[in-house]
Amino acid sequence: MAGEQQETLAPVVSVRKRHLLDEILQQADIRINGDRPWDMRLHRPAALDEILARGSMGLGESYMRGDWDAAALDQLFFRILRLDLTRLINPWRSALRLLRSHLINLQSRRRAFEVGERHYDLGNSFYAAMLDQRLVYSCGYWRAGAKTLDQAQEAKLDLICRKLGLQPGMRLLDIGCGWGSLVSYAAQNYGVECVGITVSKEQAAYVREHYADLPVEVHLQDYRNLRQQFDRIASVGMFEHVGRRNHRTFMQVAKRCLKPDGLFLLHTIGKNQRHSTTDPWIEHYIFPNGELPSAGQIGDAVDHLLVCEDLHNFGTDYDQTLMAWHSNFERHWEQFAGQYDRHLYRMWRYYLLSCAGAFRARHIQLWQWMLSDHRSGGVARIS
Numbered sequence: 001m002a003g004e005q006q007e008t009l010a011p012v013v014s015v016r017k018r019h020l021l022d023e024i025l026q027q028a029d030i031r032i033n034g035d036r037p038w039d040m041r042l043h044r045p046a047a048l049d050e051i052l053a054r055g056s057m058g059l060g061e062s063y064m065r066g067d068w069d070a071a072a073l074d075q076l077f078f079r080i081l082r083l084d085l086t087r088l089i090n091p092w093r094s095a096l097r098l099l100r101s102h103l104i105n106l107q108s109r110r111r112a113f114e115v116g117e118r119h120y121d122l123g124n125s126f127y128a129a130m131l132d133q134r135l136v137y138s139c140g141y142w143r144a145g146a147k148t149l150d151q152a153q154e155a156k157l158d159l160i161c162r163k164l165g166l167q168p169g170m171r172l173l174d175i176g177c178g179w180g181s182l183v184s185y186a187a188q189n190y191g192v193e194c195v196g197i198t199v200s201k202e203q204a205a206y207v208r209e210h211y212a213d214l215p216v217e218v219h220l221q222d223y224r225n226l227r228q229q230f231d232r233i234a235s236v237g238m239f240e241h242v243g244r245r246n247h248r249t250f251m252q253v254a255k256r257c258l259k260p261d262g263l264f265l266l267h268t269i270g271k272n273q274r275h276s277t278t279d280p281w282i283e284h285y286i287f288p289n290g291e292l293p294s295a296g297q298i299g300d301a302v303d304h305l306l307v308c309e310d311l312h313n314f315g316t317d318y319d320q321t322l323m324a325w326h327s328n329f330e331r332h333w334e335q336f337a338g339q340y341d342r343h344l345y346r347m348w349r350y351y352l353l354s355c356a357g358a359f360r361a362r363h364i365q366l367w368q369w370m371l372s373d374h375r376s377g378g379v380a381r382i383s
Helices: 020-026 046-065 073-082 091-103 114-119 124-130 150-166 183-190 201-210 243-259 279-285 297-304 318-337 341-358
Strands: 171-173 195-198 218-222 229-237 256-273 306-313 364-373
Touching: 020 046, 046 279, 046 341, 073 306, 073 318, 073 341, 124 201, 124 229, 124 318, 150 183, 150 256, 150 318, 150 364, 171 183, 183 195, 183 201, 183 218, 183 243, 195 201, 218 318, 229 243, 243 297, 243 306, 279 341, 297 306, 297 364, 318 341, 341 364
Parallel strands: 171 195, 171 229, 195 218, 229 256
Antiparallel strands: 256 364, 306 364
16 A cells, blocks of 8 residues: 555645746656646645745645645655755755754753653554554564565564674663564573663553563663663664764763673664755654764764674665555554544654655665674674
């Protein structure tokens, strides 16, 4: 059901003057009021001026209000981002946001728990309906031959465990443990003791309730307060919340907590350009204070601290993961329709499908960095 529109589309406004957005979108073979799945179906002509003036925020908010639709949002965003058309709309706003990210620490200790409260605490039942059976909220590993979302996520978890070379008796730290998918899998299948940290009360409660019979601890805390040492460390889908001003601090914490012969796996979404900013709509509505790192920024952060043993990009698998989440989201929405309004429905639909289009266009990436402590004195063994 990739890109399938679940709701009835409102009538299209057919009489209007040609707009500058017509010219911009035409470069990506997108027509306003066209009849193809990726075409924009306009319901309020004034929305075009708002999109041109406010860029990503105008595009997202006008969609949330129902000012326009597209039968296949993922295809529309793939076409827009493949040609990077967003650069043509209000570039000065991006410059101001870039300056702000340099001047203000948006991911300070005081702000650390905001994303947990606003995004991850939306409700465990909501995420259970959208995700796989282990509630893995990060990219699946489809290229291993997975046919279902459950298989893709279990393949990813096992890939991480094998890269880390987990052995019975080891202690594993998961920085940003989510609903406990990695720590529970590692404890069950590799015989390790696990500690996870999260900034989400709902996630912490879920781990404590569901994995009380496993050697798994979970703590509601900021990563900067970590002091214990571990044989292995993983961080899966959390580094996107750290921010450029804190990248070095994060790596210093990882080094402090890693035994001299240990390994650290960093699994993170990444951007292609160092000097770029977070999409403002995503930051405001989905991941407050989020900021994707570039490969260069991660390299700077580990300089003289950790050694990069391996770098693995499987960002194209995120497209399929997001489309699977969207399929689950649409299929189960009715059970949440009384709890959440239509505004949230359109917000999440826009989020999932726009991100799928972004990964499909290679606009953003998914990396697994294997890092070791140079104090080990030799090349780390990676299974």
